[in-house]
Amino acid sequence: TQTTRPQRILKAVQKNATKGDPDSVISAIDHYCKHSEWAMNVGDEKGSILDSVVSEVNPSTVLELGTYCGYSAVRIARLLSPGSKLITVEFNPAIAAIAKQIIAYAGIQDKVTLVEGSSGDLIPKMKECFGITSFDFIFLDHWKDRYVPDTKLLEECGLLRKGTVLLADNVICPGAPEYLKYIRNNRRYESRYYPAHLEYTKVEDGLEKSIFLG
Ligand SMILES: O=C(NCCCCCn1ccc2cnccc21)c1cc(-c2ccc(F)cc2)cc(O)c1O
């Protein structure tokens, strides 16, 4: 019976990475996706930009929208200080089950809470369910047409504070044109574009970093 792409990525991690070593998990996924089959992980080029932004912010509370196989959750969580928490949201239960195993294999499961559901349903429940007052850092990597409504929802739910950093993947490919229009013309945000390429390809893509000004 046919395996899924996330299942094949998990097998590649179990075969080629060292249990408890997040960097080896990241390398194993990148190697597999470069040489065996493409997958929509943020990848190593955009991942290095993600690393530098996370290191600069040094967040205590992180929200990731779009877990997929857990690649960026591992990238982010491996850089978090003790006691910091990443909440990552995945829509698809079968994919979430794989991500859970990859996050555990990397050994950073104590820093990560994986929640299944849609961002629109879960964002209004963040405060009551997880005792979050606000997020220090948010990584948007889910449905590209949800970037704007979910940013507005985060504002309305009081989950952003002065200085919260939002980092959005794929603003060029597949593209999030409405998000760029919304965030770049909004005086409550200071935005900067980081040019890069679509993971594992030469196609143009990039990350948009936006600081909420309150
Ligand atoms: O679609 C992308 N990601 C989103 C996947 C689905 C998210 C579902 N989901 C998860 C949490 C969640 C919470 N609420 C609602 C929905 C939610 C994506 C696509 C490409 C891509 C694909 C083909 C191509 F030819 C070029 C580029 C590259 C990327 O890097 C991507 O990230």
Ligand SMILES: [Mg+2]
């Ligand atoms: Mg992406």
